[in-house]
Ligand SMILES: Nc1nc2c(ncn2[C@@H]2O[C@H](COP(=O)(O)OP(=O)(O)OP(=O)(O)O)[C@@H](O)[C@H]2O)c(=O)[nH]1
């Protein structure tokens with residue numbers, strides 16, 4: 113440790129001046145450090161912490177040498193992480209055996225000046241010799257922003273040197289400014305006083321605006337967009353409205369395509385009946401493959417439209433803003449914004465969502481996120497929701513451009529989110545007790561989503577969906593069809609009731625009957641553990657097996673459900689699928705990520721419990737309202 117300690121290291125004549133690089137994360141401190149010190153670096157650890165202490169020698173133009181220290185990025189002097197604590201301790205000279213730096217080089221990202229000036233003011237208010245390196249001016253110029261270093265120097269009362277660390281631009285000027293800072297009474301010239309966070313934000317805004325020489329139209333537009341989209345209350349409202357529009361579109365735009373696909377499946381069934389001799393093979397193709405798997409595939413248009421919006425939000429740079437907005441809201445339920453991306457991925461599928469929780473450092477944050485991820489409405493639920501909504505909710509308008517079907521779909525997604533937030537709230541107060549940690553992220557630039565990337569992403573999502581239909585859904589449906597087809601029913605008996613599958617389902621039916629579920633639903637719940645869409649395929653296959661004739665067999669699932677189920681049962685079925693952990697792969701991934709069966713069991717227990725209770729409440733309420 114002593115070799116890293118400038119106070120005791122063997123040195124020529126006088127101890128070299130200590131110069132510390134301070135600034136927000138990603139300002140380019142390490143890049144500047146490397147550019148200035150080259151190979152003359154030493155790496156050690158700060159006493160008592162695992163944070164690296166990187167120091168190196170730099171020759172100044174006045175002939176002296178300085179010891180340069182690269183510090184971890186920080187947002188504030190009242191530290192919240194070990195990294196930030198080291199920075200604060202070094203800057204304030206609180207480390208034992210470590211002298212306070214003689215000069216502070218404050219590294220600011222020219223492209224994020226306003227944000228970086230918030231912390232910068234805290235440093236300058238310390239009244240120590242300070243030099244500002246206005247770094248990354250190349251990036252700012254590329255983005256159409258030209259800054260005036262003199263104006264900024266004037267506002268701050270410290271020298272400002274424009275630099276491009278990675279191109280070694282401005283290094284001579286910077287070392288000259290460091291040399292000149294020696295022995296000066298900087299406190300006389302500093303214009304920044306100690307202020308609270310809010311006042312510093314206001315001042316940062318004014319100083320950043322005052323330092324702009326010219327700004328391109330696009331940059332100004334993006335800044336204005338952020339003002340609106342990140343506004344404390346307009347931002348969440350816009351996000352909410354956008355999601356609302358998305359779910360309207362999923363129904364309004366997909367219906368003609370879904371109807372056409374349904375027509376194709378019906379036509380294929382007719383064709384099979386006409387060409388394949390009646391018997392086992394014909395039944396297998398019509399009941400098992402076409403009715404079962406076909407009933408899932410018809411939801412491809414909905415999946416594609418939903419993902420077109422999600423991908424466009426990601427690629428345009430809006431998604432990071434949504435995460436930022438959600439961070440504030442999630443803090444209320446004890447989650448950090450770091451959970452947002454895993455939870456967002458869970459809208460596609462909980463499996464990548466749960467794997468993405470590896471980026472959450474806090475173990476309790478992470479566990480909470482894993483436990484609530486299955487409540488986010490994954491795309492496998494979409495076919496289940498869509499088939500029930502199309503069959504039971506009239507396609508009427510409840511307002512200009514607002515369809516009732518889209519509204520119900522939106523409501524189901526919101527129900528999942530609300531359920532997840534409430535679950536987080538309860539979990540954070542009980543099993544995963546602890547404080548939430550905030551997060552700050554850099555916002556990507558706005559851009560039009562590149563059409564090629566968008567189409568590629570859509571193709572990948574569509575392919576994942578179709579592959580599931582061709583593999584897991586196909587397999588489970590075929591097995592179910594076999595179990596549904598034997599033994600053959602006697603006269604007057606229904607085939608699905610008499611079959612092996614039907615007899616197994618009868619056991620389950622006893623349990624789910626009180627919440628309004630019928631025999632067909634009970635039959636669909638077990639195979640749907642393999643994947644939620646299988647519930648749709650199972651229902652379709654069951655009704656096809658029981659169909660009186662070929663015409664009835666070629667009929668789509670929706671009209672059959674509408675004829676056979678009460679609205680109360682349909683609503684209870686939706687409520688069940690909002691909450692129930694009907695997915696073995698998710699449970700398996702949760703086991704792997706938590707190293708044991710305890711947490712997956714907790715997850716299954718609380719989710720099945722909630723699903724049962726809420727499906728029941730939905731059913732009993734609906735019946736009381738006369739919808740049974
Ligand atoms: N174009 C450009 N890129 C830069 C410049 N300075 C740094 N970078 C890049 O910006 C990124 C972040 O730079 P770092 O030097 O690691 O930032 P840092 O301030 O040390 O970040 P932390 O250690 O996380 O606080 C790296 O990819 C650098 O290559 C610059 O002047 N121009």
Ligand SMILES: [Mg+2]
Nearest residue numbers: 141142184185
């Ligand atoms: Mg660094």
